[in-house]
Amino acid sequence: MSRAEEALLEFLQSNEEIPDSHQFATDSGFLHSELENVIKSLHGFQLVVAQDVKRENWVLTEEGAAYASSGSPEARLLEQVPSEGISTEELKRKLGDGVFKIGSAQARKNGWIDIGKLGVTRKVEHIEDRVKDLLNKIKIGEAVSDGDVADLKKRKLIDRQTWKGYSLKKGPNYTLRRKKVVTDLTRDILLRGDWKDLEFKEYNLNAGARPIEYGCDHPLLKVREQFQNIFLQMGFAEMPTNKFVESSFWNFDALFQPQQHPARDSHDTFFLRAPSVTRQLPEEYVEKVKNVHESGGFGSKGYGYDWKRQEANKNVLRTHTTAVSSRMLYLLAQEPFSPKKYFSIDRVFRNEAVDRTHLAEFHQIEGLICDRGLTLGDLKGVLRCFFARLGISKLRFKPAYNPYTEPSMEIFSYHDGLKKWVEIGNSGMFRPEMLLPMGLPEDVSVIAWGLSLERPTMILYGIDNIRDLFGHKVDLNLIKENPVCRLGMA
Ligand code: PHE
DSSP states (O other): OOHHHHHHHHHHHSSSSSSSSHHHHHHOOOHHHHHHHHHHHHHHTTTTEEEEEEEEEEEHHHHHHHHHHHHHHHHHHHHHOTTTOOOOOHHHHHOHHHHHHHHHHHHHHHOEEEETEEEESSOOOOOOOHHHHHHHHHTTOOOOOOHHHHHHHHOEEEEEEEEEEEEEETTOOOOOSSSOOOOOHHHHHHHGGGGGEEEEEOOOTTSSOOOOOOOOOEEEEEEEEHHHHHHHTTEEEOOOOOSEEEEEEHTTGTTTTTTOOOOGSSSTTHHHHHTTOOOOOHHHHHHHHHHHHHOTTTBOOOOOSOOOOHHHHHHOOOOOHHHHHHHHHHHHHHHSSSOEEEEEEEEEEOOOOOOOTTTTEEEEEEEEEEEEEOOOOHHHHHHHHHTTTTTTOOOEEEEEEOOOEEEEEEEEEETTTEEEEEEEEEEEOOOOOHHHHTTOOEEEEEEEEESSSHHHHHHHTTTOOOOGGGSOOOOOHHHOOOOOOOOOOO
C-alpha cells in the first residue's frame, strides 16, 4: 500500500469527504498524478467513490510571480522617492525604464505621487503593497475578491487555469487498510497455512484472453493447394520444382528458344553472377540440341545460326516452370515410353518493372500430358475440363506464338464481373524440335498449358494491387484473416 493511499484512506476515516483531490495533494505533499492512480484503483474496488470535479483557479504569470516576490513596480518606485522629491532622470536611473514606466503610472493613479516640472514628489507617507499581497494570496490558493481578480487579470499578472480533479467519499468497501488480494495459491502459502486468512482475488471470467498465436497459410498457398487438388483429381503427378536457379540450357535451349531471342536478354532475365555457369549438362543431348538449333532435323530447317555452348551454360533464375517440364520430358525419354500427366506450381523470376500487377517474381501453374497421337482437340478438351473445375466454363482460344509450341493458343475466359474476355493462360503442343532430340518416340505428342497463380488469387480475394499480396508491404492481418479458398469446391 502506497503512502498516498494510506493518507487518503486515513483522512476519509475521520472526514466525510475530500472535496478536491488537488487540494488534498497540495496539503499532504503528494503529486496529484500519483494520487490519481491511487484514486482510480480505490474507486475500482469501491473503497472510495470518486467523482470528477472541474476546478478553475488562478495562477501567477511570470510577471505576477516577480511582483509577488520583489514587490509591485509602484511600491518599489515609491520607496525610492524621498520626502524632498527626486528628478525623473534620477528615479529612472535607479529603477530602470521598465519599472519606472509601470510604477509611475500606477503610483499616480493610486494618488501616491505627483509628477511635476521639478520631478517626482510623494503625496503619502506610508502605503501598503496590495498588489504584492494579493498575488501572494493567490499563489497559496487563498480567495480574493472578484474585483481584485479582474484588476490583476487586466494587468496580466494572473491567468486562469482549469484542472480536473476528484471529490472523494467512502465507498461501500471502505476499510482503513486495503487487504492485498492474492492471485496465486503457492506452495509457500500452503506450507505456512496462510490460505486460511488470505483473501483471494476472484476470477474474472469476462476478462478478454490474449489472442492465441497461430500459423496460417498465405492466400497464394491456399489457392495453390486447390489447384494441386484439381490436378491430382485429374490424375496428374507433381514435378519436382526445387530449382530456382536453372541453366539457360534447360530454361531456353532445350525448349528450342534461339540464343538471340529477346527473352534471353538481361533486361528480361536475371542472370547469376556466382555461380555464373552450370557445372554439367548431358553432353550427348546438348549436341543434339545444338544441331537442331543450327541446322534443324526431324523435318525442320532449324534457325541456321552458330549455337554457343557458353550461352547455354549461363545460370539464370528460371523464367518459367517450363524449364522443369523440359527436364522432366528429357528424363522420361530415357526410359521406355509410357504416357504421363504432370503438373507443377512454383515460383519463376523475370526482370520486370514492378507495378500494380507485376512483380519480378510470381508463381506459375503448369500442366502437361504426353501420349501417343494427342491432338489440338485433346488440348482444348483438357483445358475445358481443367477450367470447368475452377468454375470457368466460357473459354475461347486465340492463336499465339511460343518458341517451343506449335500450334500455340492463348486462353481467354469470359469474366462476368468485367463483362469481357480476359486472358487467363497460354498453351500449345510442344514442337518436334524440342521433343525429338530428347529421344521421345516420333508419334508421342505433348500438350501443355501454363497460367499464373497470382491472377486467380487476386481475383478470388479481391486484391487489386499485387504488392498487397506478396512482398514486404503485405499486411500480416490479411494473411491471418482471409477466408478459406473455395475454388474447386463448388
Ligand atoms: N511457359 C509459358 C509462359 O511462361 C506458358 C506455357 C506453358 C505455354 C506450356 C505453353 C505451354 O507463359
